[in-house]
Amino acid sequence: MTTSRERDLVMAATMYYLQDMTMETIARHLRTSRSTVSRLLKQARETGVVEITLRPAHTRAPGLGRRLADAHGVEVYVVPVPDGADEAERLEQVARTAARLVTRWFDSDMVLGVAWGTTVAAVAAHLTAKPTRGAAVVQLNGAANTRTSGVGYAGEILDRFAGPFEAHPHYFPVPAFFDYAATREAMWRERSVRRVLDVQARTDVAVFSVGSLVGGTPSHVYAAGYLDPEDVAALEADDVAGDVCTVFLRGDGTFRDIAINARATGPTPDQLVRYPRRLCVAAGDNKVAPLRAALAAGVVTDLVLDELTAARLAGAR
Numbered sequence: 001m002t003t004s005r006e007r008d009l010v011m012a013a014t015m016y017y018l019q020d021m022t023m024e025t026i027a028r029h030l031r032t033s034r035s036t037v038s039r040l041l042k043q044a045r046e047t048g049v050v051e052i053t054l055r056p057a058h059t060r061a062p063g064l065g066r067r068l069a070d071a072h073g074v075e076v077y078v079v080p081v082p083d084g085a086d087e088a089e090r091l092e093q094v095a096r097t098a099a100r101l102v103t104r105w106f107d108s109d110m111v112l113g114v115a116w117g118t119t120v121a122a123v124a125a126h127l128t129a130k131p132t133r134g135a136a137v138v139q140l141n142g143a144a145n146t147r148t149s150g151v152g153y154a155g156e157i158l159d160r161f162a163g164p165f166e167a168h169p170h171y172f173p174v175p176a177f178f179d180y181a182a183t184r185e186a187m188w189r190e191r192s193v194r195r196v197l198d199v200q201a202r203t204d205v206a207v208f209s210v211g212s213l214v215g216g217t218p219s220h221v222y223a224a225g226y227l228d229p230e231d232v233a234a235l236e237a238d239d240v241a242g243d244v245c246t247v248f249l250r251g252d253g254t255f256r257d258i259a260i261n262a263r264a265t266g267p268t269p270d271q272l273v274r275y276p277r278r279l280c281v282a283a284g285d286n287k288v289a290p291l292r293a294a295l296a297a298g299v300v301t302d303l304v305l306d307e308l309t310a311a312r313l314a315g316a317r
Contacts, residue, residue, distance in 0.1 A: 009043055009044050012026050013044040047129075051100065064311060068310060068314055072295045074302060077305075081308060090283040090284065099125075106132070106204075107130075111135070111205075112165075112203070113203035115208035119282065120207055123281055135167035138203065139154055139169075142246075144175040144176065145226045170195075170196055172200075174193065177227075201271075206277070209281050211243040212289065226246075235260065239251065245267055245272070246265065248260060249269070251292060252293070253296030253298070269298065272299040283309055284309060291305070
């Protein structure tokens with residue numbers, strides 16, 4: 001049921017942004033104070049009721065977005081950034097945009113699937129409050145390795161997604177990669193693990209990035225001791241371009257015969273495509289190759305990336 005404050009919020013935003021009324025005029029219409037109108041407009045921006053987009057005359061973002069959308073059959077959100085922006089700035093701007101989209105899409109009685117990582121952690125930092133009922137946030141891939149349980153890192157990211165929505169978090173306390181494929185198969189039969197897998201299967205919106213073996217801001221899976229040197233050598237021998245949810249892909253999107261994937265705990269592309277909405281967030285030159293692999297695998301429905309990464313993705317062959 002819509003509350004009177006929610007109605008006032010929409011009315012204030014409509015009168016201010018679409019009808020060009022002053023705050024004083026809106027206050028008289030709503031029989032409230034100017035300061036209350038100011039707070040309503042601020043809340044409208046923070047909750048995504050109102051989105052303000054600047055389109056500098058020199059930006060290539062709209063054209064790049066259309067080209068990528070037409071080429072790959074996905075919704076594309078290209079975030080304008082200055083040509084001199086470093087990768088930290090690019091990630092920050094992309095994360096802000098992705099957070100607004102997640103807040104807009106996620107609602108009561110839905111399941112949000114989250115694949116931990118550096119980029120997804122940045123998205124979590126920009127979420128704004130939107131209380132829901134009966135919603136859940138589920139961890140999509142395990143995070144433990146030989147150095148750490150991964151609970152602190154992945155758990156914090158999950159909590160930062162669940163908190164703004166007042167959603168119930170479902171942690172996935174298994175390794176990112178098992179030592180043996182047979183161990184993974186046995187664990188997947190355990191009822192405690194099956195419970196989380198069942199929640200994952202009901203994901204309505206999945207949020208993830210792509211991981212790269214080289215360059216730029218290091219992907220957490222490659223920088224935090226999840227892979228042995230032999231694993232890295234095997235991935236290079238297999239011409240792996242990167243990973244999605246810790247499942248590795250070649251440049252053409254193939255993944256089934258890559259040996260380490262039999263030990264991985266993240267959803268495969270075959271599983272990901274069952275989720276209705278799949279938001280991929282990326283920023284950085286080293287993300288271009290794994291992005292092309294993810295798009296070739298068909299795991300993306302919505303893509304948020306910065307203008308510089310988009311230009312390289314559109315121009316890559």
